[in-house]
Amino acid sequence: MIDYDKTKDRFDKYIERCKKTIENTFFSEEELSKAADVKSDNIAAGLAREEDDLETVLKEHRKRLIQIKIDHTMRVVADVTKIANSVGAPIDFVKTVEVAGLLHDIGRFKQAILNNGYDDGIDKKTGLSRAVGFGTLRHAQYGQKMLSELGMFDYYEIPERYRFAIGEVVAHHQDANITGDYATRFTSGKQLDTDKYLTGSQMLNEHEKIIVAALLQMVKDVDMIDILYQNISGEMPTVRKSVEYRTTDPVTGKQDTLDEIAAYWGVDPKVIKDYNKLESDDISGRVRLSIPIKEMSPSKLEVPLDIQKRFFNNEDLDLQELQRRRDWTFITGMWWRLNHFLNGISFISNLELMEQNEVLEKIYATYPDEYKPLVAPAFEFAKEKLLGKVIRDNKGEIYVKRRQIM
Ligand SMILES: [Fe+2]
Numbered sequence: 185m186i187d188y189d190k191t192k193d194r195f196d197k198y199i200e201r202c203k204k205t206i207e208n209t210f211f212s213e214e215e216l217s218k219a220a221d222v223k224s225d226n227i228a229a230g231l232a233r234e235e236d237d238l239e240t241v242l243k244e245h246r247k248r249l250i251q252i253k254i255d256h257t258m259r260v261v262a263d264v265t266k267i268a269n270s271v272g273a274p275i276d277f278v279k280t281v282e283v284a285g286l287l288h289d290i291g292r293f294k295q296a297i298l299n300n301g302y303d304d305g306i307d308k309k310t311g312l313s314r315a316v317g318f319g320t321l322r323h324a325q326y327g328q329k330m331l332s333e334l335g336m337f338d339y340y341e342i343p344e345r346y347r348f349a350i351g352e353v354v355a356h357h358q359d360a361n362i363t364g365d366y367a368t369r370f371t372s373g374k375q376l377d378t379d380k381y382l383t384g385s386q387m388l389n390e391h392e393k394i395i396v397a398a399l400l401q402m403v404k405d406v407d408m409i410d411i412l413y414q415n416i417s418g419e420m421p422t423v424r425k426s427v428e429y430r431t432t433d434p435v436t437g438k439q440d441t442l443d444e445i446a447a448y449w450g451v452d453p454k455v456i457k458d459y460n461k462l463e464s465d466d467i468s469g470r471v472r473l474s475i476p477i478k479e480m481s482p483s484k485l486e487v488p489l490d491i492q493k494r495f496f497n498n499e500d501l502d503l504q505e506l507q508r509r510r511d512w513t514f515i516t517g518m519w520w521r522l523n524h525f526l527n528g529i530s531f532i533s534n535l536e537l538m539e540q541n542e543v544l545e546k547i548y549a550t551y552p553d554e555y556k557p558l559v560a561p562a563f564e565f566a567k568e569k570l571l572g573k574v575i576r577d578n579k580g581e582i583y584v585k586r587r588q589i590m
Contacts, residue, residue, distance in 0.1 A: 186279045186378075187279075187341075191287075191340050191342070199254060202294075206296070222241065226244075242300065255417075257286060257289055260288065260403065264406050270536075271373045276379040280349070281403065283350060284403055285406070287350060291318070324359075325358075328351045328354045346384070348396075349382060357400065357407055362400060362401060362404065365388070366396065367397065375395070382395060401531070404530075405534050409534060411521075411525065416547055425476060427514070428473075431473055432471070443465075450480055456473060482555055486558060487558065497589055500523075515559060522563070526566055527570065532575060532582065532584055535584065539572070539575060544566055547563075
């Protein structure tokens with residue numbers, strides 16, 4: 185059987201080493217010159233002071249990035265354990281999915297050592313990741329490389345026959361969709377007997393395909409829901425300080441003047457000017473302007489009716505499409521999150537976990553009273569239809585049935 189406790193012990197030691205490496209980092213002039221905004225963001229968040237030197241601020245910042253991923257990882261481990269147990273998986277599978285959960289974001293720790301944030305997108309022009317240290321890979325694929333090619337499976341002493349399966353979970357947990365063999369669904373916990381079926385071969389037999397698919401689906405399912413926990417912890421605030429508004433109407437191509445934009449938001453032009461540090465009223469060089477929400481009436485943030493209608497029909501809301509719109513705000517962003525994440529969940533027990541943990545209630549509670557009416561109908565619908573009803577309709581099932589248009 186795979187030894188989760190030993191793996192966790194080595195994981196903790198590895199994290200300590202990562203923190204030491206950050207402590208001992210020497211920053212080049214170029215790195216420091218690019219990092220002034222990290223300091224000002226940290227000061228604004230009350231995490232640094234003006235008199236702190238930049239190197240210290242960066243080191244503390246990177247150690248906080250590490251901590252964010254440790255907290256995330258431990259929640260993922262706890263949640264996959266519950267899902268695996270709820271479907272009657274054998275103990276060896278439970279331990280395997282715990283190890284896969286523990287290691288799924290292993291690439292993130294390397295990323296935090298070398299970067300000031302978690303962007304690892306691939307630059308279209310160069311084909312390189314925007315994260316220093318990953319080459320052409322994103323954190324998921326780089327994590328698999330760390331384990332298999334760079335010797336971390338040996339460090340963790342993971343027995344041979346689990347390695348390919350765990351590596352696949354790490355490599356694919358960031359994929360937008362699970363397709364092909366890994367979309368296979370199991371029908372009984374008995375099919376998940378890793379002890380009996382896993383061989384370690386890269387040529388998966390039918391039994392192994394089911395097991396690797398289940399491992400990947402479980403980790404991905406809880407990883408996705410964990411993004412909502414970031415709203416509760418404040419890592420991703422539900423209310424932002426400003427709305428980023430496009431100065432040009434994407435439909436007509438007409439650029440508005442500062443006065444027109446100010447009139448639209450019901451905000452004094454001078455406030456917008458100061459907030460954006462504009463030298464004059466001429467905004468022709470600006471693609472977007474930040475409109476501070478403190479100055480505007482909350483009703484300006486009302487979600488557009490056509491989006492509301494699609495949400496209540498439970499149609500698929502496309503993030504890119506919404507973000508291209510001029511009326512996109514962080515409030516619409518929460519409607520999208522509820523639609524996208526709740527409909528994206530595969531396992532009934534994951535929905536049950538959300539209900540037990542009162543995740544939706546806790547996110548809703550983060551909104552100040554004046555903004556609650558903007559999201560209340562969406563949370564109510566999510567709680568009743570996307571959680572409660574789906575759980576009731578699927579009692580005794582393992583997987584959620586395909587999304588229903590209402
Ligand atoms: Fe990840």
